Amino acid sequence: MSDQGNRLGRLLSWDAAVVLVTVLVLIVASGAVENFGTSRNFTFLLLDLLPIALVALPMTFIIVTGEIDLSVASTLGLTSAVMGSLWDAGLSIETIIPLCIVLGAVLGALNGFFVTMLKLPSLAVTIGTLALYRGLAFVVLGDGAVADFPRDYTSWVTGTIGDGPVPNVLLPLVVVALVFGVVLHATPVGRGVFAAGAGEQAARFAGIRTGRLKFWLYVVSGAVAGLAGVLWTLRYSSARADNGFGLELAVVAAVLLGGVSIFGGKGTLPGVLAGVVLLASLQNALRLQDVSNEALNIVTGVLLIVSVLLPNVVTSARTALRRRSRATAPVSPER
């Protein structure tokens, strides 16, 4: 019990640390990096991190259950390709958008089916669908791009609220993030997610239907990736099969940096969102400083490794300290 309390304390402190570091980076960058702290840059930053943040929400759930979904970027790309071809076919945008989200959910359901019904490892399944969905995207749209989306929609996605610094698209993100946060941290479903990640067997004995839970998590992950595909297409006013290429790694990196354990059972949503903001603002600030891509990648890589190492270092330091204090304690002759 005390061990659990300890773990909880450590976990909270890790998330708090990520949030703190993120706030620090934002403050330092605003002071030290020219043009970082302007409202226009704030808009650019938020627009850039939006798809990553969006997809990271269900990804957090999935990684907490001890699984992974690497097909999200390809789902985004396939959704974008389908969106383009449906638009070309003359369907109305009001029809296409819900259809695309449904498509994402179906693609997610396929992942969920393989992982939960056929009991295949999610890493293998979603690497497979990563390739499959991206391939299908090229089959659907080939090498072309569809670009003539309605201006009302494209300008809304790139626009800001009342010409201020806050992008319109932040609203749906905040709503979705709140829903996900409440579900994960304050409902039985969220407790089931943590339980499934901490120990599948134990969770099942406790009456949690882990299979069903994971299946629906994949469906939601697909649907959110579909929504991200719609927003991506409208933001760049270009539906393409290669949209979002490589995004899955940025998402997983942000989730891990945010303190979610890749082995499942641990993590918080605020930590993850801080991880997303931290990576995006570092990238933005360093680019404004004309730092090369190679250096950017190195920074990201080092950050990730440190974020995985640090909790372990702290843990072993603690146990070492505990052992030493036990060793120096007076030994009683009788038991």
Place this chain on the structure above:
Amino acid sequence: MSRRFLTGAVSAGLVLVLAACSGTTKNDNAGSGASASTAAANPNAAAKEGVKMAFLPKQLNNPYSDIEVSGGKDALAELKGEYKLVGPNDASASSQVSYINTLIQQQQDVIGIAANDPNAVCPSLNQARSAGIKIVAFDSDAAKDCRDVFINQATTQGIGEALAKQAKDLSGGSGEIAVLSATPNATNQNAWIEVLKKELAKPEYANIKLDKVAYGNDDDQKSFQEAQGLLQSFPNLKVIVSPTTVGIAAAARYVSSSSYKGKVAVTGLGTPNQMRAFVKDGTVKQFALWNPADIGYLAAYAGVALKSGQITGKEGEKFKAGKLGDYTIGASGEIVLGPPTTFDANNIDKFNF
């Protein structure tokens, strides 16, 4: 459970389709319009010094675009401007956007861009223009209403015709040819291949058959494998035409080390330095290219002329581009560099790029 879900999803989809008799469709799309500048050009204005121009190629560390921007660097040194090079590591459509945003924040004077996708970069380029930044597209055009001028290495028509002529000359007027292109969505490659196909449809090319257009994604290994695949699939192939520097080099490397050497001709667009060895050993008889450094050079001169008010991007305006001489802006802001140069054993040693 999943069956129930699928049934639900399908019926939901059907309901949506049936319900969708109203809404915004492709047909009621109003034309977009970022207005072109209405300022008048003053051809006699002095060229500004200290113009900050950033080059944003399709991707960094690509030998071809490295040469292109090196010309821009030289020109800006002549013009006493400030040169900067930024860009993504992958040639995807959206990756350029955040770089444009960064350049807006840094208050550059001119952005020279080779667009990965003509439309994806449009909103942010127009944001840059409303912040007073001049946009010079080069190599691969952005949508016409999001840039001031476009530096075209050669007319699409000219390149396509040159490719067709190469194929005809090297095949002796009849036989099978194949194209090895870059990525399936490369704007310029696709336009050239389109012209090549139109040329091949003409009577004088009646005996030439285009077997296939293969894509090596401008990746050396993939291009090499695609070249190999072409020769295996089409045993009667006479010519591989590769309108990309990565593809032509990979194809030449494969052919030069295979039994096809001397039997199958490799041609297209390549740089003298990478093709020199293959011309010397007889694998490649001839290939063509413009001098890529001149593109960057011309782009920089056009950028400074725009910033100085000597030109605005309208048809018929004239400006001087240093050692390249005088240029006149063509229709829809296009500035054509000139005809491509054909390289062969006789002249290749005169070029070093």
